[in-house]
Amino acid sequence: xxxxxxxxxxxxxxxxxxxxxxxxxxxxxxxxxxxxxxxxxxxxxxxxxxxxxxxxxxxxxxxxxxxxxxxxxxxxxxxxxxxxxxxxxxxxxxxxxxxxxxxxxxxxxxxxxxxxxxxxxxxxxxxxxxxxxxxxxxxxxxxxxxxxxxxxxxxxxxxxxxxxxxxxxxxxxxxxxxxxxxxxxxxxxxxxxxxxxxxxxxxxxxxxxxxxxxxxxxxxxxxxxxxxxxxxxxxxxxxxxxxxxxxxxxxxxxxxxxxxxxxxxxxxxxxxxxxxxxxxxxxxxxxxxxxxxxxxxxxx
Amino acid sequence: xxxxxxxxxxxxxxxxxxxxxxxxxxxxxxxxxxxxxxxxxxxxxxxxxxxxxxxxxxxxxxxxxxxxxxxxxxxxxxxxxxxxxxxxxxxxxxxxxxxxxxxxxxxxxxxxxxxxxxxxxxxxxxxxxxxxxxxxxxxxxxxxxxxxxxxxxxxxxxxxxxxxxxxxxxxxxxxxxxxxxxxxxxxxxxxxxxxxxxxxxxxxxxxxxxxxxxxxxxxxxxxxxx
Numbered sequence: 075x076x077x078x079x080x081x082x083x084x085x086x087x088x089x090x091x092x093x094x095x096x097x098x099x100x101x102x103x104x105x106x107x108x109x110x111x112x113x114x115x116x117x118x119x120x121x122x123x124x125x126x127x128x129x130x131x132x133x134x135x136x137x138x139x140x141x142x143x144x145x146x147x148x149x150x151x152x153x154x155x156x157x158x159x160x161x162x163x164x165x166x167x168x169x170x171x172x173x174x175x176x177x178x179x180x181x182x183x184x185x186x187x188x189x190x191x192x193x194x195x196x197x198x199x200x201x202x203x204x205x206x207x208x209x210x211x212x213x214x215x216x217x218x219x220x221x222x223x224x225x226x227x228x229x230x231x232x233x234x235x236x237x238x239x240x241x242x243x244x245x246x247x248x249x250x251x252x253x254x255x256x257x258x259x260x261x262x263x264x265x266x267x268x269x270x271x272x273x274x275x276x277x278x279x280x281x282x283x284x285x286x287x288x289x290x291x292x293x294x295x296x297x298x299x300x301x302x303x304x305x306x307x308x309x310x311x312x313x314x315x316x317x318x319x320x321x322x323x324x325x326x327x328x329x330x331x332x333x334x335x336x337x338x339x340x341x342x343x344x345x346x347x348x349x350x351x352x353x354x355x356x357x358x359x360x361x362x363x364x365x366x367x368x369x370x371x372x373x374x
Numbered sequence: 375x376x377x378x379x380x381x382x383x384x385x386x387x388x389x390x391x392x393x394x395x396x397x398x399x400x401x402x403x404x405x406x407x408x409x410x411x412x413x414x415x416x417x418x419x420x421x422x423x424x425x426x427x428x429x430x431x432x433x434x435x436x437x438x439x440x441x442x443x444x445x446x447x448x449x450x451x452x453x454x455x456x457x458x459x460x461x462x463x464x465x466x467x468x469x470x471x472x473x474x475x476x477x478x479x480x481x482x483x484x485x486x487x488x489x490x491x492x493x494x495x496x497x498x499x500x501x502x503x504x505x506x507x508x509x510x511x512x513x514x515x516x517x518x519x520x521x522x523x524x525x526x527x528x529x530x531x532x533x534x535x536x537x538x539x540x541x542x543x544x545x546x547x548x549x550x551x552x553x554x555x556x557x558x559x560x561x562x563x564x565x566x567x568x569x570x571x572x573x574x575x576x577x578x579x580x581x582x583x584x585x586x587x588x589x590x591x592x593x594x595x596x597x598x599x600x
Contacts, residue, residue: 106454107454221600226600227527229527229595230390230525232599233387233599234387300598301598
């Protein structure tokens with residue numbers, strides 16, 4: 075019973091921190107460009123996370139147990155490693171991926187205990203993690219180029235259209251992140267009603283108390299984007315994550331979003347882009363699962 | 375139930391509202407330009423009252439600047455366009471400041487020339503050129519004003535092209551004035567030389583500001599629609 079509550083507490087803590095951290099990615103644009111107020115943006119994002127978790131989170135309820143045995147001690151290891159990695163990432167400001175850490179740790183445990191994991195599922199996940207950024211870059215590059223060529227007649231009608239559609243697409247991005255990332259996290263608590271309730275409370279608590287610094291920094295510095303770029307990046311990212319959720323595959327939203335932002339940047343003839351931060355993030359996509367595998371293997 | 379105030383706020387484009395608010399500068403710039411034309415037409419007249427009005431307009435422009443900066447930095451504009459808008463405000467304010475500087479220069483010069491017994495006849499020809507520049511500035515200000523109201527990119531580009539032409543015309547007049555000023559430098563005092571030289575450069579700055587404003591407005595409009 076104690077282990078059950080401990081698992082629930084760790085899921086709650088992770089949910090709050092993931093919510094606080096990821097809100098900047100989903101609603102940072104509409105807050106940074108002052109389309110909505112900060113409070114409304116946070117409410118929209120947290121609402122999207124929760125709705126995604128409630129409605130579609132169940133799609134990922136079995137995915138981790140195709141990789142590792144469904145045992146409370148192993149679930150505790152996965153959550154502990156995730157919390158440790160999350161705090162290391164937060165304090166050292168390294169963009170580690172939680173989904174990659176969870177899947178990596180599960181795989182590490184499976185290797186250690188000699189579990190008969192679903193190899194095809196692992197191959198599909200690895201292929202997705204390699205292909206998704208490439209698809210995101212190609213899609214956002216193409217869409218942004220096409221939209222840039224559209225002859226805009228009335229500037230203010232177009233701006234108003236983007237403003238409304240950005241609010242919608244930010245909510246959809248939050249929804250898909252809620253379904254995939256939070257759905258995967260919920261699976262560690264059997265996706266039970268109590269787990270979902272704890273997570274929803276934690277999501278709103280994270281939005282209220284843990285998001286302000288990241289939102290301010292990211293919305294002003296990173297997401298000081300044009301309406302069209304922000305729209306394309308969020309749309310492509312949310313479509314990919316929703317597609318992955320539909321096929322019960324875990325896919326980090328930050329991976330698709332970062333790649334989409336990179337793709338929109340590439341679509342301009344004059345590129346004032348810094349490639350180094352993107353390469354560091356790509357490097358972290360390699361390190362996150364490998365570190366998870368290592369820690370999972372050691373601790374199991 | 376849909377929140378009406380939220381929808382209303384969502385439908386208002388902060389960038390457009392802020393650009394429209396900048397139209398307040400335009401009437402002040404036009405009035406100051408017209409008063410300066412009158413001053414250059416008959417500098418021997420009482421120019422104090424006209425200078426006073428120009429000064430009051432300059433103070434009014436400072437108030438507008440303060441208000442607009444407060445609006446922009448407190449939430450009307452997103453972070454990516456904020457610098458654009460703050461520069462725009464500075465450019466508008468600078469137009470009014472420069473007309474005020476010219477009126478002060480005219481007032482000081484007139485007093486000084488009379489006190490030193492200089493005749494103003496040798497430099498009156500230059501004043502005619504200044505009037506021409508101010509006429510062109512009036513047209514440029516009108517164009518900037520219409521630029522703030524239109525919503526089609528092609529129209530904005532056309533207006534910008536016309537402002538560029540006006541700026542080039544003023545550049546030519548300025549070059550002509552400076553050439554003539556150097557040719558006649560033997561027959562005028564240093565004070566007069568400096569007076570004409572400073573004013574012609576400041577008048578040229580008025581048109582440069584209008585051109586910069588047209589570039590910034592076009593960039594802003596492209597930025598919100600692309």
